[in-house]
Amino acid sequence: MVQFDNQYRQIKVKIVYYGPALGGKTTCLQHIHRVTDPQRRTRLYSLNTASDRTLFFDLLSLNLGRIRGYRLTIQLYTVPGQVQYNATRRTVLAGADGVVFVADSQRNQHQANLQSFENLKENLDANGIDPDTHPLVLQYNKRDLSDLSPVAELETDLNGAGIPSFSTVAITGDGVMEAFATITENTLVSLADRLGIDTTGHAIERLKQQAQAALEQFVRAAPSEAPADDVEITVPEHQPDETGPLPQETLVSEAVRANLAMTDLSSRLEIASRQLMRKELVTRAIIDFGRTIAHQHDPADVLRLLIKTAVSQLGVQAATVLIVPAAGQLREAVVHGVERDPLLASSVESNTVAGAVAEAGEPILIASDLEGGTADSVQIAVEKAGFASAIAVPMVARDRLMGVLTVYGGPDRRPLDEVEFELASILGATAAMGYANALAFRQLEQSNTGLETTVDQRTDELRTTLDEVQRLNQELTRLDTIKNGLIARVAAQLDEPVAALTTAAGALDSLRDAPAEKTVRFVDIIRTRAETLSEIMESVSQASLLVTESQGAEGRPTPLAELLRRSVAPLRDLARQLEVEIKVLSPGSLETVRCDADAMTTALRAVIKNAVEHNQKGGEVRLEVRRVQRGSLPWIEFKIADTGDGIPEADLDRIFEPFWQGSPGARGESRGIGLGLMIAKLVVDRHDGRITVAGRSPGGTEVVIILPQ
Ligand SMILES: Nc1nc2c(ncn2[C@@H]2O[C@H](COP(=O)(O)OP(=O)(O)OP(=O)(O)O)[C@@H](O)[C@H]2O)c(=O)[nH]1
Ligand SMILES: [Mg+2]
Structure with a gap:
């Protein structure tokens, strides 16, 4: 009778190997035990006599996976075949969900087979089981020996009802697993009703397939050498005589029951x-x-470590971690063993499967088990990606969803189970x-660096401000020096013309009635000194204007001829006086120059005046204008030699420098106050131009001004 064990969430199905003495029942269990995955079975418990004959039973428990959330355990029993142990057989047969009858194919066992088969029917009957509908499979064993009953004869003897039958050799295992698979399938199908599973033809077929798949999973490719972990319990030979009166039979039954309970425990x-x-x-x-x-401070390291641990501890083929960025959808953070996360690649309604898992907030275990009925989106996604089982764990910290960890077991792997589910969840x-924690740490670190950067910035700004103040201070000092120099120079320069004017005015006054020719000289003095x-x-007003104004010059197209005329014309008298010739050479093709006309006139005039004054009698000042190319840009060049x-x-x-006058000019005295070249440089600078001065060979000076056009 199938047992539901709610505490352990387990369903136990009982299959009993029945048949004549020495037919090979125990050998069948030994074979099954040898070829199944040790992780999925217990040891083989045998309660024997000293001569290795089964005294009570053999027991082997197999774990076949899950069905409706219950672990499905199949318990395989053998009965003792010896005739005298009938009470034991009946007790072991109680509650059987399926029976494998192991017949001995040897011709001399013909009678023993018939007797044992008859005995099976009686004992089923005695246990309230209908022998005609009860799942049953026949094994015609020892087909490797000679002097055998033909299979057809055995079929006639034992198989009137079309029961599935198999020719087997238990010592090599031939046919044993096939017979076992069939009894398992048929038993499960007969149980389906009681388990509340759909019993339509299609559902039954699926259940059979799942049972086959489950069996395939736990049967290992290579059988182990010897069942090293068998438990053999040998009971002394002097056994209670079961042929005695009834109370003794009852005693034997009780002893068997106690043994069953003990072995089960x-x-x-x-x-x-x-x-x-585990x-x-x-x-x-x-x-x-x-x-x-x-100890991890880097969030990425935490996730990498998680994948590494999950893969190694769970022995899975693939694992992924999805994370939830500050704002947005789940995305892959670490992927191992797959190209894309199957749960993220599949969708359910308007969400990804991963999103649905995250929203549900509970870890889930998907294992290919006998259930299979639920067309769950997670299961579909897992199977579509070629995996057989999976565990998906929403990662929640302080009530916040951080991501989803999913591990995937391949079809070759035993399906992930509850213990692994627990491990993955933790x-x-x-x-x-x-x-x-690592995220919080990083945030803290970032805000720290942010603070440091701000402090650095403010310090830089402060430093810049201080530099600026310092620069302005220097500029003020420079302007102050210029101003002081200017005042001193102007006072000195004013001395002579003012004195001359005063003298000339006094002389004119005393010559009030003198003839006009006499006064002419004084008027001339007054005029020239007034001009000076x-x-x-x-020049003082120009210099002070240029020194204090700081913005650049506004360049406008200025007719070159006019610029040159305005620069040179006022100097013609001076040049004549000093007997210096001013020559101007400019290409006719050059009509306009881009500059601030007034400022440039002042600059050119200052330079030319300087050249005239520092010349010699009969000397020459040559002003040449031409276009030049610097890089790819056009410039205009003024060369004053x-x-x-x-x-x-x-x-x-x-x-x-302001007030620089060099050696006295041709007249042996200085006419200006030494601001001309400084003014010229200021003007050129405002135009973003360059002014250079160089000595000439054999003698003389050459000033070159270039302005960008
Ligand atoms: N040649 C051969 N020997 C077999 C085969 N199956 C079992 N045997 C041998 O038959 C003997 C009895 O096998 P068991 O498995 O102990 O038989 P049993 O049905 O459990 O016997 P009881 O426990 O006494 O009921 C052993 O020596 C086995 O090695 C088989 O298919 N071929
Ligand atoms: Mg036996």
Whole structure:
């Protein structure tokens, strides 16, 4: 009778191997035990006599996966074949969900087979089981021996009802697993009703397929050498005589029942202790993981470590971590063993499957088990990607969804189970905390650096402001020096013309009645000194304007001829006086120059005047204008060359300083106040131009001004 064990969430299905003595029942169980995955079965418990004959039964429990959330365990029993142990057989047969009848094919066992088969029917009947509808499979065993009954004869003897039958050799395992698969399928199908599973033809077919798949999973490719972990319990030979009166038979039944219970308990203990051992490993893995995670400050490292631990601890083929960015959808952060996360690649309604899992907020276990009925979107996504089982864990820290960890088991792997589910859930939760902490740490670090940057910026700004203040201070000092120099120079320069004017005016006064020719000389003095005064005043006002104005010059197209005329014309008298010739050479093709006309006139005039004054009698000042190319840009060049004594090398650097006058001019005295070249430089600078001065060979000075066009 199928047993539901709610505490352990387990369904136990009982299949009994029945048949004549020495027919090979125990050998069949030994074969099944040998070829199944040790992770999915208990040891084989045998209660024998000293001569290896089954005294009570053999027991082997197999774990076939899950069905409706219950672990499906199949318990395989054998009965003792010896005639005298009928009470034991009946007790072991009680509650059987399926039976494999192992007949001995040897011709001399003909009668024993018939007797045992008859005995099976009686004992089923005695246990309230209908022999005609009860799942049953026949094995014609020992087909490797000689002197056998033909299969057809055995079929006639035993198989009137068309029961599935198999020719087997239990010692090699031939046909044993096929017979076992068939009884498992048929038993499950007969149980489907009681389990509340759909019993339509299609559903039954699917259930059979799933049972086959489950069996395939736990049957290993290569059988192990010897069933090293069998438990053999040998019972002393002096057995109770079962042929005695009824009370004795009852006693035997009780003894068998006690043995059954004990063995069952023992197999349960085995399962429990195995689970405990795994749990211990899991706990250790979790502690190690937690300890490592606590030291991670980089969120990406936390996720990488999570994947690494999940893959190695769970032995899965693939694993992914999806994360939730500050604003937005889940996205892949780390992917192992797959190109894309299957849950992110599939969608359900308007969401991704991963999104739906995250929203549900609970870890889920998808394992290909016997259930299979639910067309769950997660299961579909997992299977579509070629995996058989998966665990998806929403990673939540401080009530905030951080991401989703999913691990995927391939079809070759035993489906992920509850212990692994627990491990994955704890890994996910631990990593979520670690990830949240690392994120917080990074944020703190970033805001720290942000603060440092702001402080640096402010310091820089302050430094710039201080530099600016310092620069302005220097500029003020420079202007102050110029101003003081200017005042001193102007006062000195004014002395002579003012004195001359005063003298001339006094003389004129005393010559009030003198003839006009006599007064002419004084009027001339008054006029020239007044001109000098106005010249001084003009250069002072220009210099002060240029020194204090800081913006650049506004360049406008200026007719070149006019610019040159205005620059040179006022100097013609002076040149004539000093017997210096001014020559102007400009290409006819050059009509306009882009400049501030007034400022440039002043600059050119200052330079030419300088060249005239520092010339010699009969000398020449040559002004040449031409276009030049600097890089790809057009410039205009003014070259003013004189034939004076030239400027000493040491003075070349100083000539643009205010009040620099160099050696006295041709007249042996200075006419200006030494602002001309400084003004010229200021003007050229405002035009973003360049002014250079160089000595000429054999003598004289050459000033070159270039302006960008
Ligand atoms: N040649 C051959 N020997 C077999 C085969 N199956 C079982 N045997 C042998 O037959 C003997 C009895 O096998 P068991 O498996 O102990 O038989 P059993 O049905 O469990 O017997 P009881 O426990 O006494 O009911 C052993 O020596 C087996 O090695 C087979 O297919 N071929
Ligand atoms: Mg046996």
